[in-house]
Amino acid sequence: xxxxxxxxxxxxxxxxxxxxxxxxxxxxxxxxxxxxxxxxxxxxxxxxxxxxxxxxxxxxxxxxxxxxxxxxxxxxxxxxxxxxxxxxxxxxxxxxxxxxxxxxxxxxxxxxxxxxxxxxxxxxxxxxxxxxxxxxxxxxxxxxxxxxxxxxxxxxxxxxxxxxxxxxxxxxxxxxxxxxxxxxxxxxxxxxxxxxxxxxxxxxxxxxxxxxxxxxxxxxxxxxxxxxxxxxxxxxxxxxxxxxxxxxxxxxxxxxxxxxxxxxxxxxxxxxxxxxxxxxxxxxxxxxxxxxxxxxxxxxxxxxxxxxxxxxxxxxxxxxxxxxxxxxxxxxxxxxxxxxxxxxxxxxxxxxxxxxxxxxxxxxxxxxxxxxxxxxxxxxxxxxxxxxxxxxxxxxxxxxxxxxxxxxxxxxxxxxxxxxxxxxxxxxxxxxxxxxxxxxxxxxxxxxxxxxxxxxxxxxxxxxxxxxxxxxxxxxxxxxxxxxxxxxxxxxxxxxxxxxxxxxxxxxxxxxxxxxxxxxxxxxxxxxxxxxxxxxxxxxxxxxxxxxxxxxxxxxxxxxxxxxxxxxxxxxxxxxxxxxx
Amino acid sequence: xxxxxxxxxxxxxxxxxxxxxxxxxxxxxxxxxxxxxxxxxxxxxxxxxxxxxxxxxxxxxxxxxxxxxxxxxxxxxxxxxxxxxxxxxxxxxxxxxxxxxxxxxxxxxxxxxxxxxxxxxxxxxxxxxxxxxxxxxxxxxxxxxxxxxxxxxxxxxxxxxxxxxxxxxxxxxxxxxxxxxxxxxxxxxxxx
Numbered sequence: 001x002x003x004x005x006x007x008x009x010x011x012x013x014x015x016x017x018x019x020x021x022x023x024x025x026x027x028x029x030x031x032x033x034x035x036x037x038x039x040x041x042x043x044x045x046x047x048x049x050x051x052x053x054x055x056x057x058x059x060x061x062x063x064x065x066x067x068x069x070x071x072x073x074x075x076x077x078x079x080x081x082x083x084x085x086x087x088x089x090x091x092x093x094x095x096x097x098x099x100x101x102x103x104x105x106x107x108x109x110x111x112x113x114x115x116x117x118x119x120x121x122x123x124x125x126x127x128x129x130x131x132x133x134x135x136x137x138x139x140x141x142x143x144x145x146x147x148x149x150x151x152x153x154x155x156x157x158x159x160x161x162x163x164x165x166x167x168x169x170x171x172x173x174x175x176x177x178x179x180x181x182x183x184x185x186x187x188x189x190x191x192x193x194x195x196x197x198x199x200x201x202x203x204x205x206x207x208x209x210x211x212x213x214x215x216x217x218x219x220x221x222x223x224x225x226x227x228x229x230x231x232x233x234x235x236x237x238x239x240x241x242x243x244x245x246x247x248x249x250x251x252x253x254x255x256x257x258x259x260x261x262x263x264x265x266x267x268x269x270x271x272x273x274x275x276x277x278x279x280x281x282x283x284x285x286x287x288x289x290x291x292x293x294x295x296x297x298x299x300x301x302x303x304x305x306x307x308x309x310x311x312x313x314x315x316x317x318x319x320x321x322x323x324x325x326x327x328x329x330x331x332x333x334x335x336x337x338x339x340x341x342x343x344x345x346x347x348x349x350x351x352x353x354x355x356x357x358x359x360x361x362x363x364x365x366x367x368x369x370x371x372x373x374x375x376x377x378x379x380x381x382x383x384x385x386x387x388x389x390x391x392x393x394x395x396x397x398x399x400x401x402x403x404x405x406x407x408x409x410x411x412x413x414x415x416x417x418x419x420x421x422x423x424x425x426x427x428x429x430x431x432x433x434x435x436x437x438x439x440x441x442x443x444x445x446x447x448x449x450x451x452x453x454x455x456x457x458x459x460x461x462x463x464x465x466x467x468x469x470x471x472x473x474x475x476x477x478x479x480x481x482x483x484x485x486x487x488x489x490x491x492x493x494x495x496x497x498x499x500x501x502x503x504x505x506x507x508x509x510x511x512x513x514x515x516x517x518x519x520x521x522x523x524x525x526x527x528x529x530x531x532x533x534x535x536x537x538x539x540x541x542x543x544x545x546x547x548x549x550x551x552x553x554x555x556x557x558x559x560x561x562x563x564x565x566x567x568x569x570x571x572x573x574x575x576x577x578x579x580x581x
Numbered sequence: 582x583x584x585x586x587x588x589x590x591x592x593x594x595x596x597x598x599x600x601x602x603x604x605x606x607x608x609x610x611x612x613x614x615x616x617x618x619x620x621x622x623x624x625x626x627x628x629x630x631x632x633x634x635x636x637x638x639x640x641x642x643x644x645x646x647x648x649x650x651x652x653x654x655x656x657x658x659x660x661x662x663x664x665x666x667x668x669x670x671x672x673x674x675x676x677x678x679x680x681x682x683x684x685x686x687x688x689x690x691x692x693x694x695x696x697x698x699x700x701x702x703x704x705x706x707x708x709x710x711x712x713x714x715x716x717x718x719x720x721x722x723x724x725x726x727x728x729x730x731x732x733x734x735x736x737x738x739x740x741x742x743x744x745x746x747x748x749x750x751x752x753x754x755x756x757x758x759x760x761x762x763x764x765x766x767x768x769x770x771x772x773x
Binding site: 076078079080081083084085136162164190271294295297343344345347348377402404406435459461462486487511537538539550566567568 | 655656657658659660661662663664665668669683684685686687688708709710725726
């Protein structure tokens, strides 16, 4: 019996064990009947760029989906490079899914504009809705949240990770009916104003499966112990404000409450932290795998005391107050560490305010054999250090280095950091994500094009000398999906010479580079499956064609130009008669 | 050069040259913190002091009011998320900024600036068609493209519209509800 004569339901059963999108896509290409079977049994879709496909097309091809993940704005929107009103609206998707996916259970959105109307439509139309994750989203208020709370009877997860929620008021939590006992995960850390504590407490008490609770800053420390005692089964906790008057009774109450939480693996929050209260969490440190102290303004000695008690730590996010000495302690204690993110406490200061240098990162790379993901803000770096890190950790997968002053050279030799980053891409053969900084010539891009064959995302700023740099990347990086560039002297030649490459990528962002409007037009005309969008707030880009375009966003799509472009975005395509603004 | 033809650059293009981004026609309206010139950014790093721009006289007037923070206020750099920036401070004061005639608004967090000059520089970055010209005793905001003059105004806690710059900075931050860059022609009656 050949594979092609296996009955459909057997094939479908086999396919159900294949979860990865990539593998599912490959299955669908085997033959027409596999394509048909596969598309009817795909339960989750991920759309990395919401403008790459229309909701109608997605629903038509995959009619039985239960989980949708969408991403909207380009990554550089996080750093204020994308003007408000650019796009990324989720409403058309929700409207389409209200009809096409009535049994949708999960919606995960990142960098999208979500309105209260959208949330209300979800609450009204999706009867089995269970999971809502709004990561770095905006455009909605607590009114929309109230609708979700009130009408989604089976809600398991509500996660507002770092979203911008308007006019927050506390009453929406009370909209969860008394019959709602299904919550497993609630993250309201980003909410600016108070939530009703009694409503929160009642909710926590009646949801026995609650394992993730991330509170917002407005929840005072004095009340935390009380909540913890109602939910000792918590696995992940985000505290509210971690400061209170120094009183022994508050401290012992808190310490006691924490010691009752035997399952805690992840801690975050720690806003306005008072160091004297930190020991209250010591009893859970031995089990902690994730610690997010990136908003905790505590100094190195207190950080060392804390971190030294967490031998099982796998993921640490922290401010640069940890300094080299703290990272040394981390390297000595946390042998299971996979991910380290060090954020800058004063990114806009002129002078370093902490003693955190390349040494800290070198020490961690030496001491932590499983380290694979790094985000590191610092003020100085050397090629030697980078070479050492690369040789220590060839299994590195994500390496994002931000040397705060643009174009800072190797502090020892004053040379560019080409060789150092070259070592990273050469030794770390599985590197998927890289962010560059410091003084860099075209040479670093030659290294990247030559060695970084698994690289999927590259972020570049103030680097390179000529089009050759961009050309190396576009022609050499076989796995490249996302490229974002700001303030580099890259222009038309490399872009046009590698136009076909752009169709194999999700997107390209270039701002403050040297791309001419003519080249954009040419690209748009020659590549009908790319949207070439010029962002220019001062007027039609062809009114001053001698100037380089300020911001350029190119992405592949099967639906042609989008219809929701604001006045400052021009699609420079085939029929690019520019609108008069 | 058609996309299908080549997959490497011709010899002459592989010579390494340092050059300013842009075709060279742009006025390098340089001031520390908003400059986009390649060479200028290199200068910025090799020299210890901040403002060394010979290109525009505005900088001399601004130099005296510069604080260390303005050096690094390039939009988008360093890559710190707005969420993180506002969370790191104890409070934040987001106000909407509207420019007469522009169809879109911006939101700014007044708490991250230390002076009117910093705020106006940031607005210049955000609404890139505007230029701030410093004259004696007066600042003018001008649209580069059509020469229209704007006057920065704000609505205070009492709902009154005032001229930006009349009160001490901290007082302004505390009482400002929103900002509007009003066309000069319409700003009659708002005081000088």
